[in-house]
Every structure is written in structure tokens, then in C-alpha cells.
Amino acid sequence: MTAPAIRAEGIGKRYRLGEHHSFGSLRETLVDRLRSIGRARPDAEKASIWALRDVSFEITPGEAVGIIGRNGAGKSTLLKVLSRITEPTEGRAEIRGRVGSLLEVGTGFHPELTGRENIFLNGAILGMRRTEIAAKFDEIVAFAEVERFIDTPVKRYSSGMYLRLAFAVAAHLEPEILLVDEVLAVGDLAFQKKCLGRMKSVSQEGRTVLFVSHNLAAIRSLCSRAMLLQDGRLEAAGPVDEVIELYVRDAAASAAATVKLPRPAGADTAVGVSLQFTTEDGQPRTEFRLNEPWRIRFDFECLREADHVIAGVGICTLEGIPITTLYSQPSRLRPGVHAVEFTIDLPLAHCNLQFVAGLTTNQRSVYYQEGLGHVSIIEVAAGDQPVSVRSGFLLSAERPAIMPVPKEAGPAWRAKGRPTR
Amino acid sequence: MNPATPESARDELVVIEPARGLGSLRAAELWEYRELLQFLIWRDIKIRYKQTVLGAAWAILQPLLAAAVFTLFFGRIARIASDGVPYAAFSFAGMVLWTFFAQGLSLASNSLVGSSHLITKVYFPRLMVPVASVTAGLLDLAIALAVLLIIILASGLGVSLRLLAVPIPAILALITAVGAGLWLSALNVKYRDVRFVVPFLIQMWLFVSPVIYPASTVVPRLEAAGLPGWLFGLNPMAGAVEAFRWAALGVDTHPWPLVAVSTAAALALLATGAAYFRSVERFFADVV
Incomplete structure (x- = not known):
């Protein structure tokens, strides 16, 4: 042994x-x-x-x-x-x-x-x-x-x-x-x-x-x-x-609607304070329905006056696949706590999301934390359809009708792609 | 079955548990990591004068300029005794060893805090960091020593076989700098006040060491006050500087009783420093 x-x-x-x-x-x-x-x-x-x-x-x-x-x-x-x-x-x-x-x-x-x-x-x-x-x-x-x-x-x-x-x-x-x-x-x-x-x-x-x-x-x-x-x-x-x-x-x-952000030792420019997830009318929640817009509020603290500050929040699946990153307008900020709110209106189907929070000043990253928070989109897809959780987390926006194909016509590509003699 | 784990290495068992009481020196581990110490010394030497205009010339300029000022004010104006050699050579010799000590101590004190990125990310005996800081200064000392030799020859003092004894005060200064450096670097991790204390401490230490003046002005006064003259040697740098001048300048002093006391004091400083360091180093990563 x-x-x-x-x-x-x-x-x-x-x-x-x-x-x-x-x-x-x-x-x-x-x-x-x-x-x-x-x-x-x-x-x-x-x-x-x-x-x-x-x-x-x-x-x-x-x-x-x-x-x-x-x-x-x-x-x-x-x-x-x-x-x-x-x-x-x-x-x-x-x-x-x-x-x-x-x-x-x-x-x-x-x-x-x-x-x-x-x-x-x-x-x-x-x-x-x-x-x-x-x-x-x-x-x-x-x-x-x-x-x-x-x-x-x-x-x-x-x-x-x-x-x-x-x-x-x-x-x-x-x-x-x-x-x-x-x-x-x-x-x-x-x-x-x-x-x-x-x-x-x-x-x-x-x-x-x-x-x-x-x-x-x-x-x-x-x-x-x-x-x-x-x-x-x-x-x-x-x-x-x-x-x-x-x-x-x-x-x-166990997801919490407000997530306190880690504060790394030695940070001297700006640090994240919290992420909060809410419905459009401000109710804290961690589960949202399909097609329901929701919000992320990112609070952060400037430890000293900083120029060209951009606050960003990245959205990833729990598996770690990045979906998108949202950025604030660049601003010159005084020391103190500031916040930015993003509205999420993505075609997300059933998925579990985690977040990345970052701050940059003058194009230089001064704060970066990942694996934050947890939000679930709880519906698989709209209406009745044979989709499962495995079919991906992005919804197709449009659902086109299926059209009949006449026997003799066939799809266009076949007519074009046929080799000529 | 397990190609990556030869039997010999599998026997290596590391036990991790909270330490109780005072930490021991764990010399075997220090020996195990000796290559890392070499690399850290090499790194400290490499980067010491990167992006400076004068480079290693600083190793000479610092003691030289200080000695020039001392010669003007203490030698010419205050007419301080200099053991029968020209005051310029006297004070430059003192400053050569002192600069090595002061630089080493100052760098060692800030070394752990400056290596926080290493300390929080990888394990190795933390003792290596301040020890490397001091040891890297030996190269500067060697360069300054070469200049000192030139000055000695130029001023017609002549060199003797005593020069072979120069390593003794150098090692004594090294031990003192490492001992004090271990104390201060470990304290600096927790109390950043140390950063402000060190420059002041070094300045005060200079005044109580026979750099500007010879020990021969202090010892008789101690004795006249009914105190034993060797008390002066409790400052390890007193013995180191006196022995250094004895070896390099061939001054007619008898520093050895002083050196004996200083050696004992330096070893005590090193032993307590290492013990304190080893007992608190396990908290460094949490606090730094």
C-alpha cells in the first residue's frame, strides 16, 4: 500500500x-x-x-x-x-x-x-x-x-x-x-x-x-x-x-445579492467595495427570469484622486467562460466611494453566472478580482421547445419559421455548387 | 509505477503543524537552500547599481566623500587624534568598513518588506533574504579596499603582512550587520516604524564607533572613570573598526582585547537575531 x-x-x-x-x-x-x-x-x-x-x-x-x-x-x-x-x-x-x-x-x-x-x-x-x-x-x-x-x-x-x-x-x-x-x-x-x-x-x-x-x-x-x-x-x-x-x-x-469584495493588502489607488445584483426596480435578487433585465451595481473606493478611472464588471459562467465585460465612462474621481450601475439585457438562458470586478486608471489596472458573486438565470428558454440546459446559455433572438422546399427546386447552394462539364 | 517519484525522494517527509515555543535554527534546512542564497546574493549584486550613472563607483565615492568631509572638519579643524597616521587615511579606512556595515544593515532591514511578493508566494527560509543583502556588499567592500590600498601606498604608509588579517574585521562587521539586520528586518515586517528608525540608528551607531576618532581616546577615559576599557568593545563595530585599521594601516594599537569582546557581542547579536527571526518568520506571510 x-x-x-x-x-x-x-x-x-x-x-x-x-x-x-x-x-x-x-x-x-x-x-x-x-x-x-x-x-x-x-x-x-x-x-x-x-x-x-x-x-x-x-x-x-x-x-x-x-x-x-x-x-x-x-x-x-x-x-x-x-x-x-x-x-x-x-x-x-x-x-x-x-x-x-x-x-x-x-x-x-x-x-x-x-x-x-x-x-x-x-x-x-x-x-x-x-x-x-x-x-x-x-x-x-x-x-x-x-x-x-x-x-x-x-x-x-x-x-x-x-x-x-x-x-x-x-x-x-x-x-x-x-x-x-x-x-x-x-x-x-x-x-x-x-x-x-x-x-x-x-x-x-x-x-x-x-x-x-x-x-x-x-x-x-x-x-x-x-x-x-x-x-x-x-x-x-x-x-x-x-x-x-x-x-x-x-x-x-447560498448566493447573496450583495457581495463584499476582497480588499488586497497594499492597494493604494482604488479598491472594490461591493457588487450588488438587483431587479430593474432595485429589489436585491440573485435569480432572474429569462428576458428579465437586471442590474449590477459596483461600488468602489478611490483611495486617492485618480484620473481616467474606468470601472468594469465582467460576466462569466460558473465554468469560467467569459460572456462579456461592461465598462463605465472614464472619469476623474476624488477620494471616496463611487458606484456604477450596469443594466444587463442579454439573451441569457438558464445558466449560473459569476463576476469579475476591475478598476483601471490611465489604462493601468489597479484592482482585479474574479470569481465573485453568483447569479442564476432560472428559465431554460421561452415557450415550449425541446431545449435542455446543455444547449448553451445564449438564446437565439429570433426563431424563424420553417419553410417548405419544392421538390424540383432544391436549395440554392446545390444549384450553384454543381460542377460544370 | 510512479516515474516521477523515485524512492529516495519519496522518503522526504515534511510535517506541517503549528510550532510551539521558540523556533530552532533548523540549520539543515539552511544548508539545503544554500544555492538559493547564492542566487539571491548574485541578484542583489547585479541589481545594486542598475540604472545608475556612476555604477560601482558609488562603492568608493560614499566612503571617500565622507572621509573628505571628516578630514576637513574633524582632522583639520577639530584636530582629532588619528593613531599616528594622516587623518585622511585614518578616516577613510574607518569609513570603508563602516560603509559596508551601514549599507548592509540598511538594505537588510528593508529586505523582507521589499520581498513581500516572494514571501507571500513561495516558501524558502526567509533568513536568506537579509543575509543575502548584507553579503552582497562584500563586493563593494573589496572594491573600496582596493582604493584604500592605493591611498595607503600613495601616502607612503606602506603595507605589511597585517593586511592578511583584514578578513577578520570584515567578517566581524558582516556578523554584526547580519545580526542587527535579522532583528530589524523581522521587526520591520510587523512594525513599519523600523524604516524610520534605521537611518537614525545607523547615524547614532556611527558616533559611538571609533570611525571619526580612535578608540585610544575613549578607552583611557573609561578607565579613568573606573570602568573597564573593554566596555567599549560591547559595540561590535568598535572592535571591527579598530582591528580593520590595525590590519590595513598598520597603526600602533593593540585592538585585540577589544576585538575579543566585540566578537562575543557580535555573536550574541547574531544568535539572538537568528532565534528571534526563526521564531517569528512563520507569521511573515500573514503580516507583510
């Missing part, structure tokens, strides 16, 4: 609220200190949240397991605990084999260094030996398609080249256990496909893969098993199709 590659027993991780905000200027720190003088220390239990609680599972070597769940369910925290970036508050995990964790592509890339130098630096940071990197160097460069620029500082690379190089290094990591967080969410479609293909071959080589993604289609194609996390707890684990189905059902049932 083989020992499990990963065994987790009652893993829990508690974050103290406010810990994330404990950095800042001297003034802030002093003001905080002064304010807290004479006040009782807040109860630690009260001022903390469990990002993970009581998570136990076993993964056998060679298995590819997807981790799914809503934003803030604890997926990334679990990967961080397993890759030893952060320590669990309670519980224990055992990992057998060399671990490679890929929580981001291009970790440790330095803009001033050349492509060649960054391959070595990044490889070493990801845990590769110098000899190993040297042996795979040509392969990495070929995969990234950056041969001509290998001795150019990466700050002169296009974003596509940068991403390709970053992923190429990561893709040639050969640990026994690979922990991957959402790295496929970057780059263009062709690049994503290439990455997905590489991930697939990695898992087929018999490596153990733990894969976090909002892209359910990718999880389905890569993984045989999946785990569903909800509010930091392991809700379900089992065959990938069953767990995904459960997730989709759960997501619809």
Missing part, C-alpha cells in the same frame, strides 16, 4: 482581523496606539476569522485533485499552508515528496535582469537546482518562444512574452507534488491552452497535482477528484463531476 502523498488532519488557520492593516506609516501606527490607550484589548476570538477549519483529507500519489469553492472559501489559504508559506493555527499535514508550489507565475522575476538571468533566479526560488535549470534551459526558452530576447532585461518584454517565460520556468519544475493556484487565469487564450496542455501532461506523468481554479472546465479536464471548500470547511470530496455539480447547486442556493 502506498502512503498518501498528502495527508491533512484537522487543518485550521485563523487570521486576526486588522492584522493585515497593521502596517502603515509611523503616524498611522502612533495614532492607532494612542487610540487604543485606555481601551481593553479586543477579544482575540472576536477579532479573528477562521480562513480554514477542520480540513482533513488524503491524496494518493499520482492523483490530480481540484479545489473549488467561492472566493474566500479558503482555497488559497489551504495551498499556502500546504506549501509552508503560512503556518496552520491548528492541525497537522504530512507531505511525502518534493513540493513545488505555483501560486503565481513569475515569482521573483526581477525586471532589471535578463531573461536568462531570471530563468535561473526564478528556478532557484521555485526550488530547482542550478544543474537542473541548466539542463532544461534550452527547453524552457523554446517553450517560452523568447530565444531572440533571452539576453534582454525582462522589463523590455511585452506582457505576453513575460508571462510565457514565467510560465515556462514553472512548467519545467519537476516536483513530485505540484500545488497550483489559478495561474491559468492569465494570458491570452492560446497561452492558456498551452498551459493547460502542459498541466495535463504533468498530471499524466504521474505527479500529484493539487489545483485551485475558478475555471470549472479546466478542473474537469485536469482532475479526477475534487474538493469543495466552503467558509473554510471541507464541504465535499469525491469524483470531480459530482463535486462540481454540488458546488453549482450550493452556489445558487
Whole structure:
């Protein structure tokens, strides 16, 4: 019997609220200190949240397991605990084999260094030996398609080249256990496909893969098993199709009409506050009927005065397929909370939707979060027709009548396409 | 059955659980990651003078300019003693070692915060980051040392075999910078106040180290006050700078009792710094 590659027993991780905000200027720190003088220390239990609680599972070597769940369910925290970036508050995990964790592509890339130098630096940071990197160097460069620029500082690379190089290094990591967080969410479609293909071959080589993604289609194609996390707890684990189905059902049932948006540490220009889904007359809802227009309100906060701010909301299916992105007018904004409201009048049939929220100022992205919220369109299609859920999520606008075709005439293309003698 | 997992590697078992009490040094792990340390040092050297006009000349200019100012004000005007060598050579030698120390300490203190993108995304012993920051400065020290040699020869002081002892004060300064750097970088993760404290601290530290003045002006006064002269060596940089001048300039001092005390102080600083660092490093990713 083989020992499990990963065994987790009652893993829990508690974050103290406010810990994330404990950095800042001297003034802030002093003001905080002064304010807290004479006040009782807040109860630690009260001022903390469990990002993970009581998570136990076993993964056998060679298995590819997807981790799914809503934003803030604890997926990334679990990967961080397993890759030893952060320590669990309670519980224990055992990992057998060399671990490679890929929580981001291009970790440790330095803009001033050349492509060649960054391959070595990044490889070493990801845990590769110098000899190993040297042996795979040509392969990495070929995969990234950056041969001509290998001795150019990466700050002169296009974003596509940068991403390709970053992923190429990561893709040639050969640990026994690979922990991957959402790295496929970057780059263009062709690049994503290439990455997905590489991930697939990695898992087929018999490596153990733990894969976090909002892209359910990718999880389905890569993984045989999946785990569903909800509010930091392991809700379900089992065959990938069953767990995904459960997730989709759960997501619809527990959907909230107002979604508080994550606020990344270190944001200094603008951050998202909330997304709210309402009917046209302002009733908060998460289920809409076919052809019923509805609204998305995106609240965001400018932390300082910003020029040419565009707020955008992307609509994707729960599987991760992008449908459309809506943008606000560019505006110059003062610090404070602002909102933009979009009316959705798309020909959407039965589907489950999730959202992306983003903010740019002067064409530069300052806030980006995906996998947000959940909205369902609950009717399959209008009227009586033989359509099923599988027939797609866009309705055909028009339903033309079927016309009779006279025997001798035949369709026009046949007359035209007939070869002449 | 499992081509990607050779038996030898499968034996590698990592246990993840909340640590209790003080963290140990886990030296085996540091050894395991030695290649990464080399890469980090190499990176720090590579990027230190990128996109600067003068490049590595800064390694010489900083101690040179400081020594020039000191020579004018402390040597000429205040007429501070200089152990029998020209004050310019005296203060430049002191500044060469001091610059290495001060730069290393300053860079190390900010190194973890500056590497937050690494710390939150990948695991490695975090100790490597401040250690690399200090160690990368050795190259600058070597360059400055070459210039110091030229100055020594030009001023007719002559060099002796004592020069071979230069690595001793260099290592002492390195240990001191790493020790203090471990403390300050770890504290800086949680309390960004450190960023403001460090420049001030370094300035004060300069004044209590025998850079501008020789230890021979301080030790007798301590003794006259009924205190043991070795107290001055509790500042590890006191022993380091004195030993450095003894080796490089061939001054006629007897720094070794001071160096012994300074070495003990530097090792204590390093040991406590490493222990503190190791015991709090597991929170870095949550706080940084």
C-alpha cells in the first residue's frame, strides 16, 4: 500500500482581523496606539476569522485533485499552508515528496535582469537546482518562444512574452507534488491552452497535482477528484463531476445579492467595495427570469484622486467562460466611494453566472478580482421547445419559421455548387 | 509505477503543524537552500547599481566623500587624534568598513518588506533574504579596499603582512550587520516604524564607533572613570573598526582585547537575531 502523498488532519488557520492593516506609516501606527490607550484589548476570538477549519483529507500519489469553492472559501489559504508559506493555527499535514508550489507565475522575476538571468533566479526560488535549470534551459526558452530576447532585461518584454517565460520556468519544475493556484487565469487564450496542455501532461506523468481554479472546465479536464471548500470547511470530496455539480447547486442556493469584495493588502489607488445584483426596480435578487433585465451595481473606493478611472464588471459562467465585460465612462474621481450601475439585457438562458470586478486608471489596472458573486438565470428558454440546459446559455433572438422546399427546386447552394462539364 | 517519484525522494517527509515555543535554527534546512542564497546574493549584486550613472563607483565615492568631509572638519579643524597616521587615511579606512556595515544593515532591514511578493508566494527560509543583502556588499567592500590600498601606498604608509588579517574585521562587521539586520528586518515586517528608525540608528551607531576618532581616546577615559576599557568593545563595530585599521594601516594599537569582546557581542547579536527571526518568520506571510 502506498502512503498518501498528502495527508491533512484537522487543518485550521485563523487570521486576526486588522492584522493585515497593521502596517502603515509611523503616524498611522502612533495614532492607532494612542487610540487604543485606555481601551481593553479586543477579544482575540472576536477579532479573528477562521480562513480554514477542520480540513482533513488524503491524496494518493499520482492523483490530480481540484479545489473549488467561492472566493474566500479558503482555497488559497489551504495551498499556502500546504506549501509552508503560512503556518496552520491548528492541525497537522504530512507531505511525502518534493513540493513545488505555483501560486503565481513569475515569482521573483526581477525586471532589471535578463531573461536568462531570471530563468535561473526564478528556478532557484521555485526550488530547482542550478544543474537542473541548466539542463532544461534550452527547453524552457523554446517553450517560452523568447530565444531572440533571452539576453534582454525582462522589463523590455511585452506582457505576453513575460508571462510565457514565467510560465515556462514553472512548467519545467519537476516536483513530485505540484500545488497550483489559478495561474491559468492569465494570458491570452492560446497561452492558456498551452498551459493547460502542459498541466495535463504533468498530471499524466504521474505527479500529484493539487489545483485551485475558478475555471470549472479546466478542473474537469485536469482532475479526477475534487474538493469543495466552503467558509473554510471541507464541504465535499469525491469524483470531480459530482463535486462540481454540488458546488453549482450550493452556489445558487447560498448566493447573496450583495457581495463584499476582497480588499488586497497594499492597494493604494482604488479598491472594490461591493457588487450588488438587483431587479430593474432595485429589489436585491440573485435569480432572474429569462428576458428579465437586471442590474449590477459596483461600488468602489478611490483611495486617492485618480484620473481616467474606468470601472468594469465582467460576466462569466460558473465554468469560467467569459460572456462579456461592461465598462463605465472614464472619469476623474476624488477620494471616496463611487458606484456604477450596469443594466444587463442579454439573451441569457438558464445558466449560473459569476463576476469579475476591475478598476483601471490611465489604462493601468489597479484592482482585479474574479470569481465573485453568483447569479442564476432560472428559465431554460421561452415557450415550449425541446431545449435542455446543455444547449448553451445564449438564446437565439429570433426563431424563424420553417419553410417548405419544392421538390424540383432544391436549395440554392446545390444549384450553384454543381460542377460544370 | 510512479516515474516521477523515485524512492529516495519519496522518503522526504515534511510535517506541517503549528510550532510551539521558540523556533530552532533548523540549520539543515539552511544548508539545503544554500544555492538559493547564492542566487539571491548574485541578484542583489547585479541589481545594486542598475540604472545608475556612476555604477560601482558609488562603492568608493560614499566612503571617500565622507572621509573628505571628516578630514576637513574633524582632522583639520577639530584636530582629532588619528593613531599616528594622516587623518585622511585614518578616516577613510574607518569609513570603508563602516560603509559596508551601514549599507548592509540598511538594505537588510528593508529586505523582507521589499520581498513581500516572494514571501507571500513561495516558501524558502526567509533568513536568506537579509543575509543575502548584507553579503552582497562584500563586493563593494573589496572594491573600496582596493582604493584604500592605493591611498595607503600613495601616502607612503606602506603595507605589511597585517593586511592578511583584514578578513577578520570584515567578517566581524558582516556578523554584526547580519545580526542587527535579522532583528530589524523581522521587526520591520510587523512594525513599519523600523524604516524610520534605521537611518537614525545607523547615524547614532556611527558616533559611538571609533570611525571619526580612535578608540585610544575613549578607552583611557573609561578607565579613568573606573570602568573597564573593554566596555567599549560591547559595540561590535568598535572592535571591527579598530582591528580593520590595525590590519590595513598598520597603526600602533593593540585592538585585540577589544576585538575579543566585540566578537562575543557580535555573536550574541547574531544568535539572538537568528532565534528571534526563526521564531517569528512563520507569521511573515500573514503580516507583510
